Amino acid sequence: MLTIATGNKAVAAAVKAAKPGVIAAYPITPQTEIVEQIAEYVTAGDLKSQYIPVESEHSAMAACIGASAGGVRTFTATSSHGLLYMHEMVHWAAGARLPIVMANVNRALGPGWNTWAEHSDAFSQRDTGWLQVFVSTVQEAYDATLMAFKIAEHEDVLLPVMVNLDGFALSHIMQSLETVEIGDFLPAYHLPHAIDTENPLVYGPMTGPADYFRFRWDIERSMRDARGVIADVEREFAERFGRSYGPTEDYRCEDADVIVIAMGTLGKEAEVAVDRLRDEGIKAGSMRLRWFRPFPDLDLARREVVVIDRDYSFGFGGVLAHAVRSKTGIAPYSVIAGLGGQEVTYNDIADFVRNRHPGEETWFGVSDHV
Amino acid sequence: MSAIPKEEYLFKCTSACAGCSSSLCLRYVLKAAGPDSVLVVPACCTSVIQGIYPGTAMNVPVYNIAFAAAAACASGLSNALAALGKETNVIVYAGDGGTVDIGIQALSGAFERGTDFLYICYDNEAYGNTGMQRSGATPLGARTTTTPGGKPTAKKDLDRIVEAHNPPYMATACSAYPLDLYKKVKKALSIPGPKFIHILAPCPPGWRYPTEKTVEMGKLAVKTGTWILYEREFGKLTINGPSKAAMKRPAPLEEYINGQGRFKNLSPEIMDEMRQQVEQNIQRLSREEAGVC
Numbered sequence: 001m002l003t004i005a006t007g008n009k010a011v012a013a014a015v016k017a018a019k020p021g022v023i024a025a026y027p028i029t030p031q032t033e034i035v036e037q038i039a040e041y042v043t044a045g046d047l048k049s050q051y052i053p054v055e056s057e058h059s060a061m062a063a064c065i066g067a068s069a070g071g072v073r074t075f076t077a078t079s080s081h082g083l084l085y086m087h088e089m090v091h092w093a094a095g096a097r098l099p100i101v102m103a104n105v106n107r108a109l110g111p112g113w114n115t116w117a118e119h120s121d122a123f124s125q126r127d128t129g130w131l132q133v134f135v136s137t138v139q140e141a142y143d144a145t146l147m148a149f150k151i152a153e154h155e156d157v158l159l160p161v162m163v164n165l166d167g168f169a170l171s172h173i174m175q176s177l178e179t180v181e182i183g184d185f186l187p188a189y190h191l192p193h194a195i196d197t198e199n200p201l202v203y204g205p206m207t208g209p210a211d212y213f214r215f216r217w218d219i220e221r222s223m224r225d226a227r228g229v230i231a232d233v234e235r236e237f238a239e240r241f242g243r244s245y246g247p248t249e250d251y252r253c254e255d256a257d258v259i260v261i262a263m264g265t266l267g268k269e270a271e272v273a274v275d276r277l278r279d280e281g282i283k284a285g286s287m288r289l290r291w292f293r294p295f296p297d298l299d300l301a302r303r304e305v306v307v308i309d310r311d312y313s314f315g316f317g318g319v320l321a322h323a324v325r326s327k328t329g330i331a332p333y334s335v336i337a338g339l340g341g342q343e344v345t346y347n348d349i350a351d352f353v354r355n356r357h358p359g360e361e362t363w364f365g366v367s368d369h370v
Numbered sequence: 371m372s373a374i375p376k377e378e379y380l381f382k383c384t385s386a387c388a389g390c391s392s393s394l395c396l397r398y399v400l401k402a403a404g405p406d407s408v409l410v411v412p413a414c415c416t417s418v419i420q421g422i423y424p425g426t427a428m429n430v431p432v433y434n435i436a437f438a439a440a441a442a443c444a445s446g447l448s449n450a451l452a453a454l455g456k457e458t459n460v461i462v463y464a465g466d467g468g469t470v471d472i473g474i475q476a477l478s479g480a481f482e483r484g485t486d487f488l489y490i491c492y493d494n495e496a497y498g499n500t501g502m503q504r505s506g507a508t509p510l511g512a513r514t515t516t517t518p519g520g521k522p523t524a525k526k527d528l529d530r531i532v533e534a535h536n537p538p539y540m541a542t543a544c545s546a547y548p549l550d551l552y553k554k555v556k557k558a559l560s561i562p563g564p565k566f567i568h569i570l571a572p573c574p575p576g577w578r579y580p581t582e583k584t585v586e587m588g589k590l591a592v593k594t595g596t597w598i599l600y601e602r603e604f605g606k607l608t609i610n611g612p613s614k615a616a617m618k619r620p621a622p623l624e625e626y627i628n629g630q631g632r633f634k635n636l637s638p639e640i641m642d643e644m645r646q647q648v649e650q651n652i653q654r655l656s657r658e659e660a661g662v663c
Contacts, residue, residue, distance in 0.1 A: 021449075021450055021453035021454070022446055022449045022450050022453060024446065049453070050449035050450070050452060050453050052445055052446065052449055052483065053483065054442060054445070054479060054483075055475060055476070055478065055479030055482070056442075056475060056476075056479070058438060058439065058442070058476075059439065059441075059442030059445070059475070059476050059479055060442075062435065062436070062438075062439035062442035062443040062445075062446065062476065063442045063443065063445045063446030063449070064446055065435065065439075065443055065446060066410070066433065066435075066442070066443035066444060066445065066446030066447035066448075066450065067446035067447060067449055067450035067453075068446075068450075069433060069447065069450075070446065070447040070450030070451055070454070071450055071451075071454055072450040072453050072454065074446070074450075088436050088438075088439075089436060089439060092435070092436055092439075195408055195431045195433065195447070196431065197405060197406045197407065197408065197430065197431055197458055200405075200428065200429055200430050200431045200432075201431055201432075202420060202421075202423075202426040202428055202431070202432040202434070203431070203432065203433045203434060204433070204434035204435070205417070205420055205421065205422065205423050205426060205432070205434055206417060206418060206420075206421075206422045206423065207422070207423040208422060208423070211423055211424070
């Protein structure tokens with residue numbers, strides 16, 4: 001069905017289609033619209049889920065852990081400080097191998113209070129064992145949320161998935177949305193290690209170094225296997241519903257001399273910048289990184305690269321810039337831009353490319369070439 | 371004791387300290403709950419007592435969870451089981467630190483939401499498995515590794531905090547009275563909604579008394595009126611047998627205090643304050659039971 005919706009409402013619509021058994025909900029700007037919309041679905045009887053209005057994000061993730069282990073599909077949504085407050089349980093969910101799906105509406109971190117887009121919240125959770133996908137349109141927010149359940153619950157993955165969408169820049173933007181009849185795209189929830197009183201097991205007890213180390217390796221093995229599962233699920237989604245996605249979304253990259261790499265809405269904005277640059281005779285392309293964990297292999301041979309980071313690792317550098325550098329050996333022009341919702345237009349992005357200094361870092365509008 | 375089933379859900383291979391009363395209580399809790407039960411355990415002595423992977427002393431599913439998260443995890447599990455149409459008992463078994471301190475927000479939230487579960491706090495009045503640091507449940511005057519001079523403030527009144535949530539059932543219990551505990555768990559599990567049982571669980575290494583005196587220490591806590599056994603069903607208070615007698619004629623507080631190394635060298639002033647606290651507690655509960663509030 002073709003409609004229009006915000007990014008938040010698109011996530012809620014996908015959750016409705018996925019029919020989780022339990023949803024834990026706690027409000028935080030700019031995510032709140034997701035849990036409000038789901039509450040409306042549940043109250044109206046359009047979604048028969050147990051809706052737990054928890055008293056904190058720490059409890060939201062703890063409730064999802066209990067519910068997922070108890071044998072039902074689970075969902076929660078958060079943002080920024082909420083994600084950080086649940087950090088302990090974010091680790092726990094992955095370690096417990098639970099296929100929880102969470103929408104994280106990317107937002108800056110205080111102080112001072114700032115509710116606009118930034119990726120530092122999600123990147124602060126990058127080493128937790130969660131799969132992380134970043135979307136750029138309302139349609140993609142819907143599609144990625146639906147696929148997240150299937151990827152997370154795949155027997156070769158059994159890890160939680162975080163669907164990231166930019167605060168306000170996507171969460172509150174209206175775009176067209178085509179919802180689908182999912183049919184049997186999502187199989188019934190099956191967790192091999194679900195709690196079963198007929199087969200009493202102990203979950204997460206004290207564990208010595210040898211077993212603990214092996215469990216950590218099991219997470220990484222699944223994270224590696226997830227690459228193939230993601231590709232399979234995205235291929236099946238394309239076959240069934242006609243929209244295809246990949247680990248990156250590449251735009252005019254084939255013959256490009258310089259490629260802009262960015263994530264979320266800035267990654268989409270970069271496509272317009274590429275068209276402008278091409279009009280000037282600069283052979284530019286853009287590569288929007290969708291999956292941050294597992295991090296994809298990037299083919300950037302013989303290209304110059306401009307990386308836009310909507311985040312920063314203090315004392316080190318842009319998180320994405322350094323990930324690209326470590327994966328490819330290329331020293332990119334690292335642009336730190338859009339922190340705390342700073343406006344970054346396609347003209348600005350075109351300027352980053354025109355004025356690039358490979359190997360250097362710039363804080364857009366604040367400090368040049370440091 | 372003949373009413374208590376012979377089936378065991380906590381085997382003899384625990385890693386509990388000698389004279390541990392909390393593991394004794396868990397044994398009776400599980401006998402009352404039966405096999406269609408799941409235990410949710412935050413960081414506490416029971417995390418250790420159940421044994422090290424891949425071994426376990428438990429014969430019901432046990433879900434270990436982070437310190438602050440037991441009641442919230444149990445909420446999710448209880449709702450998942452409801453979604454699946456199952457009537458499995460969900461029981462949190464948590465220490466005092468995980469209840470009165472770090473876990474109290476999750477506990478309060480789960481009770482306010484009317485979660486269908488039983489929350490049991492076994493209270494050894496300090497952080498036990500980390501080596502006896504003070505918790506909010508540590509009583510006035512007690513020496514712990516972080517209150518080497520004795521705790522300067524009173525024990526947090528957890529029961530009045532829980533009572534403020536108007537749960538359909540709440541009770542106190544003590545490890546020295548296992549049949550009373552068994553009956554309370556049975557009754558609690560027969561009632562839908564959030565239930566709460568607070569067990570006083572004397573701890574030989576923490577309280578510094580000989581291991582063979584664990585049962586005696588629990589009885590003295592009750593006989594001196596320091597710990598009062600009661601139930602509150604839908605708001606109505608009933609004082610239980612052993613405490614009825616103790617509240618009329620409490621044994622001298624010294625009988626309980628003097629046997630414990632943690633109370634060594636208490637000042638007369640602290641001792642007086644402790645006596646006053648016991649007396650006030652007895653009077654408050656007596657008035658409530660008599661309907662004179």
